[in-house]
Amino acid sequence: MKKLLTNNKNHNFYNSLISLFSSCKSFYINVAFINFSGLQLLLDILKQCEQKNIKGKVLTSTYLNFTEVKALKKLQEFSNISLKIFDSSEVGFHSKAYIFEFEEEYKIIVGSSNITASAFKSNIEWNLKVISKKDEEFTKEVLKEFDSLYNKAYLVEENFLNSYEDFLKNSYKSLSKEFIFKKQIKENSMQKQALENLEFLRKQKQNKALAICATGTGKTYLSAFDVKNFNAKKVLFLVHRENILNSAKLTFEKLFINKSCGIFSGNKKELSCDFLFSTIQTMSKSLHKFNSKYFDYIIFDEAHHISSPTFKKVYNYFNSNFTLGLTATPNRSDKENIYEFFDDNIAIDFRLNEAIEKSLIAPFHYFGISDIVIDYKDVKLEELSRLAKLLCVNKRVDFIIEKMLFYGNDGDKRKALAFCVNQSHAKYMCEKFNKRGFNSICLLSEDSIEKREEIIKRVQDEKDSLEIIFSVDIFNEGVDIPKINTILMLRPTTSSTIFIQQLGRGLRKVKEKQFLTVLDFIGNHNRAYLVTFALLGKRIIDKDSIKLALNNSFANLSNNTFISMDKISKEIILKQLEEENFNSFKYLKEQYFEFKNIIKTTPTLIDFIKYENSFDPKNFIDESKSYIEFVLKVEKQDLNLTEEFLKTIRFIDSHIKLKRVHEFAILNYLLENETININLAKKQILKYQEKVEEDTIYHSFRYLAYEFFDSSQIAKYEKLVYLKEDTLYKTSSFEKILEDKKLKQYIKYSIEYAVLLYEKEFGKKYYGIPFLKLYEKYNMKNIALLCNLDKIHSSFRGSGQLKYKNDYFLFINLDKQNAIKSKRYHNTFLSKDTLTWQTKPNATQDKGDGEKLIENKKHKVKLHIFVRKFISVDKKTQGFIYLGVANTISYKGEKPINLTLQLEKQLDEQLYDEFTLSV
Incomplete structure (x- = not known):
């Protein structure tokens, strides 16, 4: 009513x-x-x-x-x-x-x-x-x-x-000034999660950690909160550039009223303070002034520079009780692995998409505009000089200015950053905009740091007439321009990674900025869909996710962020999604070389963790059995790898999708040691998980010893270990492989990637037995492992029902590709927390599994629900999404029984739409 x-x-x-x-x-x-x-x-x-x-x-x-x-x-x-x-x-x-x-x-x-x-x-x-x-x-x-x-x-x-x-x-109730209650400064969601992880690491006797936090999410405050938790007496905060010393010092002073904070750089040498804020250059020249144990807590800001000579010199000199690295981007062009400097301890890995989701950065209004001049059909996007000639036309300049004026910007003054193809394109655009009355400047890689900082200061100054900076790639990362209110994407999006980096330049929250305006001029090049990858990030389940997002104008993005694409841009992207097979060798090869072009060298598996991108090396492994084999295939090289090594690396790489860390923590230890027992393994695993059970460790030992493998699996892989009582021993063949430093490094990369990926996806939380995280993807083999099942795991596959004691696992196909089949099995959602499912054909109401399913609460049976939309996409079998525990609320019929199930935790709007809406 x-x-x-x-x-x-x-x-x-x-x-x-x-x-x-x-x-x-x-x-x-x-x-x-x-x-x-x-x-x-x-x-x-x-x-x-x-x-x-x-x-x-x-x-x-x-x-x-x-x-x-x-x-x-x-x-x-x-x-x-x-x-x-x-x-x-x-x-x-x-x-x-x-x-x-x-x-x-x-x-x-x-x-x-x-x-x-x-x-x-x-x-x-x-x-x-x-x-x-x-x-x-x-x-x-x-x-x-x-x-x-x-x-x-x-x-x-x-x-x-x-x-x-x-x-x-x-x-006097002035509407121009709104009341803000000055509450105690509290941690945001990112900081809270990181602080919990840091406490956990210290309980495991770890004294180093790395925090990866998107620009603007509060990594300096994070370090200050942790210093407080640690109760540090003497703190050293190190920065790469002098201009951020004062802001870091001010942050700490807000939290520490009774501590003295001082600057150690240039002409300021305030050495008697409790907390010292110094540039790495000054400190590297002044180490003789300090005892190596003078500071009990050291923070390396911009920690991705830590392998540079000056950073490394300071890092190696001091011996603090705890060392924290802070960075927005953990990638290094010199191939040094910064994770190793912090003992592979990740306090938080919080990238831009998550920051958008959690409303920790400024909202943005994105407009995808179909380009007017460009036809890319005969142009390779990597041919930059030819592409620049195509873009450097007066008609396109006028079109860009028209759209820039039409959409406007937040605030009185336009403060814009425009990304171009190459230097000639940037110079051309700058010249043309100046001629049309828009005060602009061109910043290039050869310009000094001092010049860049001066220009950045000018464009943010309300009284300065400079309003647009044209650049190529120098602002992709690591540069803070808080007051930027407009970003112009004047080049085709050839990489979701670079798109995210460029977008991030304007997303720092400041009082003077309500939102960022992003104008992206989308051409008809064959990778236009990449922008949707960047904007959606982890929300993508499959192609359907992108189509749904396009059709509802990305309404599922939070944080007052709005995304609008004109009709032509949508049509281009939808057409490309239909035509592109994301699992074809051609597509995977393009992805690989796109990523290689970003990092300017042959990527290792670790590089895929370092960069925020949509590249998933697990797809490369699926295509070629191991990552190294995929690389050799696309690079057309032959390293004459032995069969023993290939069978070893295939075993490790094929298990990167494992949903527990135990096996990799054990193998990592065995790289440097001959044996490992239950107690030693427990210590290794507790580094990554807040709790561990000895039964699960022993199950991992048995798994690594191939006890749950069938004969075909045993023949396919090299045996790395053998089990004797409660101890694992390396096999002689594994020992021989590890004697080769290059081969050992390949193995180390794979193991380290698996561990870092696990940390990123699961954090330190212990989920119990079975070890299941809500909304993670699983298959039946995963469940067999995560229940410590004693049977051969390869016997479990596909959909249907799997049980272990009082845990029943229901794998349900919605299969939107096959409406007739879906209808026959009556697997559908009635609401956000209610769905129907049909049992096996022989199930009856009065006995066995049938009775336990319909009276699950009475029999104390947990019904774990796993759902997938499609059985396969682009000829690749899809995983099931774990939706948590459900209870039967009604049923009818038998052989089979039709059940109505109610989830204990209802779906959010996005996931419900994924499962119910057609596109």
């Missing part, structure tokens, strides 16, 4: 509210602001609710300073009401909702009325009243949204009321 509530001569919103308050069981109010004029009218009914012990929650905000302190203080007097304030300093709080609980239903009002006298009776207000059963999807969504906002808010306390009251008195 639905009803529109308005204010008129016969009815008003106030009367409707009073009626609901008088008969409800509980209430929830969510309004942007509360005035005493409106609250006074509710005092009598709220008192009645208090006397009847009817509980209520009230959520409001200080948005635009309209909420009155008097009203908040009055609400505090009611013992039955919990009052919270939502922090509207970063996001507007406009919601108006009144939720009333009754025996079997909720009566929910959503509309335009705040708690004011005029809103209750005289204003033009539209409010929709909905009566919804407690188990209806609408009710669940409303309550979930309220709880989400309420949990983020903070309780109204005396400290808050005093601060707000003082503000209102001094600002």
